[in-house]
Amino acid sequence: MVNGILPLWKPKGMTSFDCVAKCRRYFQTKKVGHTGTLDPEVEGVLPICIGQATKIVPYLTDTEKVYLGTVALGAETDTEDATGNVMAEKGVTRMPEKSEIEAVLEKNKGAITQVPPMYSAVKVHGKKLYEYARANEEVERPVREVFIHDLQLTAIDEEKNTFDIYVTCSKGTYIRTLCVDIGKQLGYPAHMLQLERIQTGSFSKKKTVTFAMIEEAATKSEQEQLLSPISEGLSHLTHQEVDEALKARIKNGQKLTITETPFLTNDPIVFTNNEEVLAIYGRHPDKPEQMKPLRVF
Structure with a gap:
């Protein structure tokens, strides 16, 4: 499955949904979502989340x-x-x-x-x-x-x-x-x-790709090479690297306690292992000493 973020430069004359529909064809998947509507006459940075990356749409949309x-x-x-x-x-x-x-x-x-x-x-x-x-x-x-x-x-x-x-x-x-x-x-x-x-979160104009670039890459079946990792769309959140033992628990969506993470805050935390994004956790609403999974990848 294709997973990642396409840092698209949306052209004038297209709606944000038009861009999503086009990307579904290029990447041959229905799991595509954009991260903040741009009016048809406006051009600019429109990160498109593909595959597992669609799970972070609300977090990337929430950026400056x-x-x-x-x-x-x-x-x-x-x-x-x-x-x-x-x-x-x-x-x-x-x-x-x-x-x-x-x-x-x-x-x-x-x-x-x-x-x-x-x-x-x-x-x-x-x-x-x-x-x-x-x-x-x-x-x-x-x-x-x-x-x-x-x-x-x-x-x-x-x-x-x-x-x-x-x-x-x-x-x-x-x-x-x-x-x-x-x-x-x-x-x-x-x-x-x-x-x-000219910028959404960590994605700036100079990092974007155009539909012409995607079309050219697609002719060589290289469109996946244009994608940025999911972690780049979460760079504004706190990241914590975990060991293999904790990785298994996180991948299974288990709750964590304050003794297992030094970042027990109200803000979401991104857990990684060897730079691979495992999950996004947040404070448990009823048990302040615990964190619960918000998104698991």
């Missing part, structure tokens, strides 16, 4: 994301990006100064709340928001808290009334919504002109 985006001042759209219909306009008579933009960006660092865009896959009452939007139905959207770890201004284009931002954020952050909110704080309707995700 890094984006390069462009904020366009003067118009707000119903989709909050350049693909939507203009809902509000205001002429930009004076492009905000660098210091003004940076002051607003500084205010948006840390924990912030967002209202997800109507054209998004967030579910309300079992139905996706974009389904309500397409049916012209109003629905109350949930307010969510996300975390902006870093937010920097990288360039300003006064002729086009745009500026570029670099964002490091938690999962679930809508950069489209962030762009709209930044524009409002600068006194203008705004939207996201373009976006690129």
Whole structure:
């Protein structure tokens, strides 16, 4: 069985599910899952988990994301990006100064709340928001808290009334919504002109592969060589190497006690043997002196 993580560079014009479907054909398995939706018009890092790696999808999805985006001042759209219909306009008579933009960006660092865009896959009452939007139905959207770890201004284009931002954020952050909110704080309707995700967890743009590279490898039956090990998708978690005796118990999914691991914490722990990922364990909800298996490989 094929197991590993494909560090895909998702092209524009494809949904994340399109990418999953294509990878199922290339790797001839149904056990394929992506780790954080990217809108069709957005390109960027989209790690695809294959085989046993699908067990870590929630853990890899939960990692920080890094984006390069462009904020366009003067118009707000119903989709909050350049693909939507203009809902509000205001002429930009004076492009905000660098210091003004940076002051607003500084205010948006840390924990912030967002209202997800109507054209998004967030579910309300079992139905996706974009389904309500397409049916012209109003629905109350949930307010969510996300975390902006870093937010920097990288360039300003006064002729086009745009500026570029670099964002490091938690999962679930809508950069489209962030762009709209930044524009409002600068006194203008705004939207996201373009976006690129350049990193997910430990997977950066320079490590990615394209569909063209996968197709070429597939002609030689070498597509498995493009996969990264499961451990790379768990690099943000604590790892502990164990001996052969403990390996057997872990592979059988047995519970462990505090005397068997020095890392008895509330955070998940990855147990390895000779760098092979054996399992992910977490604190037992009812027995604080024990750890229980969350995923066994």
